[in-house]
Amino acid sequence: MKELINARLRGKKELHRIKIINGKFTSIDVQHDYLDLPQHDGVFDAKGKLACAPFVEPHIHLDAALTAGEPNWNNSGTLFEGIERWGERKPMLNEEDIRNRVYQTLELLVENGVQHVRTHADTTDPSLIGVKTLCAIRDELKDKINIQVVAFPQDGLLSYEGGLDLMIEALEIGADVVGGIPHFEYTRELGEASVKKIIELAQKYDRLIDVHCDETDDANSRFLELLACEALFNKMGHRVTASHTTAMHSYDNAYCSKLFRLLKNSGINFVSCPTESIHLQGRFDTYPKRRGVTRVKELNAAGINVCLGEDSIFDPWYSLGNGKLLRTLDFALHICQMMGYQDFSTALSLITDNSAKTLCIEDVYGIEVGKPASFILLDGEDDYSVLRKQGEVLLSVKEGQTIMQREPAKVVTGKYF
Ligand code: 17E
Numbered sequence: 001m002k003e004l005i006n007a008r009l010r011g012k013k014e015l016h017r018i019k020i021i022n023g024k025f026t027s028i029d030v031q032h033d034y035l036d037l038p039q040h041d042g043v044f045d046a047k048g049k050l051a052c053a054p055f056v057e058p059h060i061h062l063d064a065a066l067t068a069g070e071p072n073w074n075n076s077g078t079l080f081e082g083i084e085r086w087g088e089r090k091p092m093l094n095e096e097d098i099r100n101r102v103y104q105t106l107e108l109l110v111e112n113g114v115q116h117v118r119t120h121a122d123t124t125d126p127s128l129i130g131v132k133t134l135c136a137i138r139d140e141l142k143d144k145i146n147i148q149v150v151a152f153p154q155d156g157l158l159s160y161e162g163g164l165d166l167m168i169e170a171l172e173i174g175a176d177v178v179g180g181i182p183h184f185e186y187t188r189e190l191g192e193a194s195v196k197k198i199i200e201l202a203q204k205y206d207r208l209i210d211v212h213c214d215e216t217d218d219a220n221s222r223f224l225e226l227l228a229c230e231a232l233f234n235k236m237g238h239r240v241t242a243s244h245t246t247a248m249h250s251y252d253n254a255y256c257s258k259l260f261r262l263l264k265n266s267g268i269n270f271v272s273c274p275t276e277s278i279h280l281q282g283r284f285d286t287y288p289k290r291r292g293v294t295r296v297k298e299l300n301a302a303g304i305n306v307c308l309g310e311d312s313i314f315d316p317w318y319s320l321g322n323g324k325l326l327r328t329l330d331f332a333l334h335i336c337q338m339m340g341y342q343d344f345s346t347a348l349s350l351i352t353d354n355s356a357k358t359l360c361i362e363d364v365y366g367i368e369v370g371k372p373a374s375f376i377l378l379d380g381e382d383d384y385s386v387l388r389k390q391g392e393v394l395l396s397v398k399e400g401q402t403i404m405q406r407e408p409a410k411v412v413t414g415k416y417f
């Protein structure tokens with residue numbers, strides 16, 4: 001594509017004409033009139049729809065995707081049974097199996113406007129087949145989709161026998177991000193030691209950090225404060241992400257108030273997976289049942305970077321999911337009570353700009369002159385209208401190349417009224 005005409009941009013009223021040369025945005029100009037150019041090679045008429053930076057999936061477990069029910073279903077709906085069921089599926093993993101499922105899942109993501117993905121790969125498997133295969137796929141597809149691989153010790157970095165050596169091997173193989181799961185280590189002491197180890201490894205190998213942190217309703221699970229404090233003292237906050245942090249839902253407000261000062265000072269990023277957490281958390285409650293989703297609204301209001309991910313697509317933890325981040329966003333706005341006008345008019349940031357910041361890809365992300373010409377076209381005029389109608393992704397362009405185009409579905413019956 002050489003040119004996009006009659007496009008709307010987020011936060012702006014006017015139509016825009018956007019030129020692309022050699023895969024980069026070279027000009028972005030306000031149009032004073034609707035342009036009626038003859039459709040010729042390389043010109044795409046956005047017809048007043050919203051051009052937006054591509055969606056980013058900042059948290060998904062691709063190694064487990066599409067394995068729900070194999071060999072057994074998660075009947076309790078808890079995180080812990082999910083881990084157990086996955087433990088039964090893990091010995092059945094092989095490269096072909098992983099490749100088949102990962103390609104199918106990536107296809108779903110691309111069809112729905114995603115161009116950047118951060119995936120977790122379980123390291124608590126002596127074969128490390130998930131890490132190896134996901135790193136290989138990342139490299140093979142690097143011109144088609146941007147993938148970051150997190151080395152994620154599902155059964156515990158320090159509690160799983162050999163877990164630390166496997167993590168180191170995963171980093172040597174080339175995982176981009178160091179992961180962790182302190183709330184699932186056998187003891188608080190091991191959880192704390194794991195957080196310190198994660199920081200040490202990230203520094204030694206020069207990697208990012210993304211920790212499954214306090215994914216529980218246990219209000220006493222407070223590894224977040226340690227992660228944030230270590231990130232602050234080591235001046236690496238912008239490279240650190242705390243995922244889930246569902247225990248924060250249950251923290252005492254007085255504690256949270258003190259905690260937020262540290263979170264803000266640390267500059268760390270947050271990922272919430274609202275569909276996953278509303279399903280997995282609250283499972284030990286009777287009534288009233290906690291929502292178990294982290295404080296997205298308050299984090300956002302405090303100027304702390306927070307974004308949304310799907311976590312799962314049809315896996316032992318969550319047996320729905322379809323690659324549609326607009327659905328995840330819809331859930332988040334409801335569950336977190338972000339239903340004000342201002343929330344709606346900036347909502348897409350939670351699945352675009354904020355996620356790009358989490359992935360540390362801001363230098364190549366966004367509709368700006370000089371940056372790679374990557375964007376999506378959404379069926380709507382602004383954040384609010386896209387949300388209201390759950391507008392489809394009509395087009396996905398990566399560095400000037402069209403990678404997906406969709407014909408919107410049409411109602412074909414006559415007028416009813
Ligand atoms: N593993 C985990 O610890 N938590 C999750 N939400 C998923 C996998 C999906």
Ligand code: FE2
Nearest residue numbers: 059061212311
């Ligand atoms: Fe996760």
